[in-house]
Amino acid sequence: MDILSPGESIYVRGGFSQGVRNDGRDFLQFRPISIEFDGLRQCYSSSKVRIGSKSQGTEVTTGIKGVQLDKHVGTNDTQFQSTCQPKIQCTVHYCPGVNSNELTAATRVQQLDQRYLKHAEASQEQGGQSTGQDATIGETGSGLDSHSNTREMEHFLSAFFTKQYSANLLASFQGSFAHDWQLLIDTIVTEDNGSIIDCISLSIICALSYLQLPCDDEDPDKPFTLSQFLDWTTLPLSLTCYSIKEAGESIVVDCYPEERACSVCSFVVTTRQDQHDITKNPVGASGTSSLATIKLAQYHCRNIREQLISALQQHIDAQRALINGEQSSIYSFCISLK
């Protein structure tokens, strides 16, 4: 990725203040999303998600395999439920076809770095004296900065999604199923033009939405679905929001790398029904943000998640009706969020 020149950053920030982004979208508008299901024959379920157009977009492929561990036949129900949660292992390979030495995770603006540093210092001093209206979330440690390379990116992403899907998702597990399974989720990033976490998250949801594992006990031909994935609309979705100062306290979603470089700080908001889990990554130097901004980010993320999930459900239902009874085949569609 390139370094962003000050001359370009002037234009991007001017666009923020006028409410028009580089490609004509509004702040809360996503690029078209196209999803392809079941492209990988070797996996139990797979999906390919692309955010953006053919020439400039983010593309992620996810495949899910399952490993059957022990069989639980005729055991005590309560004991059964506590032992047979599927273990989920998530790996993310970040390889968008770029030389890893040259790649940095974010484009950067040297002069803006200094500006943010000043801004952060000023607001920290303010926070010490004032009544504590400004909230600064502590750094996450695994957050990425402008000098991260592919390996760090991969570590960050895999750590993030392993945490999401092994702890967060399965904490509220209820129900029973026949076998103790270990799920292996493998994700490959083949192209990166912003919104990488959103894209991976959506891709995992799409793959889980029709995950069917083979059953060899009673009816060997009929695959079964793990009970907590029957209602896949409750799965957590992670979205990245960027806070910008140019137009008041505004939130921008689905940013290009150059827009990311011009924002103050980014949040990763993971929404699951009513719960929120927020990770904050400062862009450039340590960005600060107020509680109001975080609330705003939560609000917008919930709205976008609802739109996204309902659009996805509509398409999946329509497609399922079409291919009913036949073998599942590759199908793709395009979602444009307003």
Next chain:
Amino acid sequence: MSETIALPGEIIDETGDFVNGHGTRQTSRGIVSTILGTASLQNKFLSVKPLRTNYQGEVGDVVVGRVVEIVQHQWKIDVHSKLFAGIKLGAINLPGNELRIKDATDELNMRGFLQEGDLISAEVQKVHADGSLALHSRNLLYGRLENGILVKVASSLIVRTKQHFFTFSFGVKSIFGLNGYIWLSPSSDIDINQQLREDYAGASFIPRTSNVLSDSSALPFSPFERGTRLAMARLRNILLLMNSEWEPISPQVVEELFNFSHKQKLEVIDLLNDQIGHKLLTDFRAYRLSNAAST
């Protein structure tokens, strides 16, 4: 043997009469293409020219590039070539109206004119033996590019024309770099830049004042309308669309397509959609054909 498209892994010769060249490999089955491109034959020398390739410069080409490094006497510029291009300190005009020998003070001040990340437009002065380029900007047309956006397309798509600096009728000026980098900026900047140019007459690069970024009111650019910004967004999306649809890019065709997309009542964000974009270009090709037939 006429020029044919060769796919990677395709056997292009089984007879064994030919010598394998670039983009091919000799195997037990014959000569196999290793890249996607057009197969060509010179005497007994069989090679494949790649379709998508890095920029290979020629003297006199207008290019747009990004400064990646400052080394002794020169800036290293990324022009999407296989090697970084260089622009020597001696190949630019410094403030002051006359040509003069650059001394050590000028060398120390190099970062004041151009720093890492800056975009410039320049002309290819020389192609070295290893294929790297030497650029120069001894012309007031060239210089540092500010307040606009860079669009990257395949370098082989840019059509060589007489005019690579083009001002569109809808208030956008552009530089179509032959290396596939296209610069778009609002044309209303001209007046204010001229004021600056008078102050620094004859200079290739106006020295950067330190407070340009921190104080937005001191920006050396006039504010422009929301409509211009939307036109630039549309132009950007159209260029990326032409790139993905493999349509040759020249200012005239871009302007026609811009107006055509207006006629089709397409919104700016519609152009991000692959299906709509594909339909637009198919219609546009048919429209151009019917126009050419009628005249």
